[in-house]
Amino acid sequence: MSMQLIAWSIPVFVALIVLEYALARRARRDLYRLSVSVSDVGCGVVQQLFGVLTTAAFVALYFFVYEARLFDFDPRAASTWLLAMLAVDFIYYWWHRASHEVGILWATHVVHHHSEDYNLAVALRQGIFTAGPLIVFGLPLALLGVPPLVYLTCKALNSLYQFWIHTELIGGLGPAEAVLNTPQHHRVHHAVNPRYLDKNYGGISIVWDRLFGTFARVDEAPVYGTTRRLQSLNPLWAQFEHFVELARRAAAERGFFKKVRELVAHPGWTPRGPSAPLSEAELAARAAGRFHAPVSSAMAVYVLLQAVGIVAASMAVLIAAGTWPAWLAALACATVIAGAVALAGLVERRRWAVPLEVGRLATTLAVAGLVLARA
Incomplete structure (x- = not known):
């Protein structure tokens, strides 16, 4: 069901990307570079088609846990859907936060952050290994009794909502900014400015960030990407590059627990302490020279x-x-x-x-x- 929702949304995604490109050109905004957008969309293609081969196993895991459910919720009741949407968004917050704070989970999620552009095409840039951890985080809902169809549909709707917030063409939205995750909030999340790192994890709602101390307002121009550049447009290499880096770091350590520490530590952690954030000069250089490949x-x-x-x-x-x-x-x-x-x-x-x-x-x-x- 969730895969079908995403599939039938593709023409809408493409139409909105074309519209955003046209509006940006009209406003003389340099939001799109062809080579980067091809890579962004390519990552989405790889992720979705990889899901064709793997989604059934993850869905089966949810069904398996659901058989031991503690409660029965009526899938026809509006209250079930409302509670499920709220619960899925809450679970998404914690999965997303963990994916920025645990090295091996960051390896599954970093793909989404590689682009140094910020536009609707970036929303399609996803990692092939995110589905497994996200389902695992959702298993408590299966145990509580959220029906599989309800869970999978709410999960898909949560993902679809987040497409439109990947744009620079929409500014502040007034009172909605207090409750909803908006383009302005999500621009913070994609930025590498030191004050913006590890902030604004919300899916649909920004309330979780406000409650758990991870909210940040926009107070300087965001610079997008990752602190360590990928420097490749290959959508398949993007899926594996950080796993290779983690394996290299773990292999360089002596002792089992030190190797495991490399896999579970914060991505910014090193044996010598936290890695230094990008300096003002480095941020300026990034903003002036975003990574891409010129195309004839x-x-x-x-x-x-x-x-x-x-x-x-x-x-x-x-x-x-x-x-x-x-x-x-x-x-x-x-x-x-x-x-x-x-x-x-x-x-x-x-x-x-x-x-x-x-x-x-x-x-x-x-x-x-x-x-x-x-x-």
Whole structure:
């Protein structure tokens, strides 16, 4: 159910991204760079298609715990849905906070923060390994008796709400700022300014941050990204880079407990103490030189056309994969993911990108033929 909601929302996402781009151009705001946006959308494609292959296992875990529920809530009652939305948002806050404060969880979530732009395309930039921890955090709701369909729908609605807050074109929203998570609040969350780090974790509501001491107001221009730059547009490498870094750090330590400490410590922790925040000079340099890859006009046209096809293919796979054999779903997912990786490689001028793109195009035709043969 949640996957279907996301899939059918894709055309709306694309339309709003195009609208935001047009409004930004009209206002002479430099909000979008093609190479970065291709990477952002590519991460979303990778995450959603990876979910086609893994979501069933996580949902089964929720159902398993739900069988031992303490209470029965009527899924037809409005009160059940209201309480579930509130509970899901509360759970989201604590999952999100833990994902910024525990190293191994940060490795699953950091993908969403790599972009040094801030626009609606960034909302699509997600990590493939976030679904597992988020379901685990939600298991107390299964034990309490929140029906699986209610939980999964509320979880999807919580995610959908957060799409629109990834924009710089909307300013303060008056009294709503006291209760709701808004674009202004979420810009703080994506910033690397020292005063903004580890703030504003809320999903739909900002009340949890106000209650638990993690709220920050905007009082200086945000500079976006992560304190340690990824310096890659590859949406697949983005999913694994911090895991590789954690493994490297753990391997350098002697003793089991020191190795484990590297995995669970705050991402800013080092054996010598907390890492230094970015200086004013470093923040200014980041703001003046956001990471991206310049793209020629001809390459821009090709990449845009292929990106539209990849997004459309992703939607088709998300909607139909449940009716396909597992091998065909896996092949289709791998093919579309290869396309997202190839486009990033093309804009970065990687030597492997052209062969991968040619192979991906050929495999796409083969997969389309297999799907049509089943129709």
